[in-house]
Amino acid sequence: MSLAESFVKTPGWLDYYSGPSKPRFQLPAGAVDAHCHVFGPGDVFPYASQRKYTPCDAPKEALFALRDHLGFEKNVIVQATCHGTDNRALLDALKSSGGRARGVATVSQDVTDTELQAMHAAGVRGTRFNFVRRLADFTPPKVLADLAARIAPLGWHVVVYFEAKDLPELYDFFTQLPTTVVVDHMGRPDVTQPVDGPEFQRFVRLLAEHPNIWTKVSCPERLSQSGPPALDGEQYAYRDVVPFACQLVQSFPDRVLWGTDWPHPNLKSHMPDDGLLVDYIPQIAPTAELQRKLLVDNPNRLYWR
Numbered sequence: 001m002s003l004a005e006s007f008v009k010t011p012g013w014l015d016y017y018s019g020p021s022k023p024r025f026q027l028p029a030g031a032v033d034a035h036c037h038v039f040g041p042g043d044v045f046p047y048a049s050q051r052k053y054t055p056c057d058a059p060k061e062a063l064f065a066l067r068d069h070l071g072f073e074k075n076v077i078v079q080a081t082c083h084g085t086d087n088r089a090l091l092d093a094l095k096s097s098g099g100r101a102r103g104v105a106t107v108s109q110d111v112t113d114t115e116l117q118a119m120h121a122a123g124v125r126g127t128r129f130n131f132v133r134r135l136a137d138f139t140p141p142k143v144l145a146d147l148a149a150r151i152a153p154l155g156w157h158v159v160v161y162f163e164a165k166d167l168p169e170l171y172d173f174f175t176q177l178p179t180t181v182v183v184d185h186m187g188r189p190d191v192t193q194p195v196d197g198p199e200f201q202r203f204v205r206l207l208a209e210h211p212n213i214w215t216k217v218s219c220p221e222r223l224s225q226s227g228p229p230a231l232d233g234e235q236y237a238y239r240d241v242v243p244f245a246c247q248l249v250q251s252f253p254d255r256v257l258w259g260t261d262w263p264h265p266n267l268k269s270h271m272p273d274d275g276l277l278v279d280y281i282p283q284i285a286p287t288a289e290l291q292r293k294l295l296v297d298n299p300n301r302l303y304w305r
Helices: 060-070 088-096 113-122 141-154 164-176 198-209 242-251 274-278 288-303
Strands: 032-036 074-078 101-105 124-130 157-161 181-183 213-216
Touching: 032 060, 032 288, 060 074, 060 088, 060 274, 074 088, 074 288, 088 101, 088 113, 088 124, 101 113, 113 124, 113 141, 124 141, 141 164, 164 198, 198 213, 198 242, 242 288
Parallel strands: 032 074, 074 101, 101 124, 124 157, 157 181, 181 213
Antiparallel strands: none
16 A cells, blocks of 8 residues: 555545635735644655544645635644644745744654754744544643743743633643643634623633633634525624624734634535635624734734744
């Protein structure tokens, strides 16, 4: 069996949308897609043997073409769980970006200081801790705390990915980390629950009480119960997610980020049109000032300082 043949996609895996529309919303100059990925290609950058899924190939060339098509200036590329702690595909994309990309790596406890310094030189500015058990094996908090302490002198931050139901268990750990902490996708709230209900307000309180904690208001396609985006007069789908994102953007305008999540790993119901995802942004950031903070000021301050 060839190397390429050993990386057969997980059954039912949805490939990314190959013909994204041109957004109607014009992104502000300097806009950053602050959450996206590269996958492989598997015959060049093999997927991890311990991975829990095998994706479609989604190489840097396709990501950069999408960036230009949508109107972004820069990307923040987040290490995908299918590559484990092998960050070669990520680092290759950063080096090929001409300074227009930064990265969030995944590192193990045996990473050396020399390796961390090399990743920093390539454009890595954070490391990701994944607490979604269906995607990654659980790492003891003590190990993660030690890693956070090691990356803090580099000025890196920690990205955390978890589901809302697990926040009570993780709350104290997150608040003790010695770095800026960026939460992926609003902590994956259950949008069938009230926006002012106890679950989401626990997350709001986390940000309100800890000014080092930021959040991405991305991935409505993962959270929505209303289906794929479809033009409906002047309103798009995912409207059930809008109140949650709006509260965060308006309450914490200097600590929010947005990204496409291209190529949208592990989606089961539909594959979104990235152009329509961009057109979702004015629903959650309705003023030019909020749009600039969300898309330009905040990601540049965190990743290009």
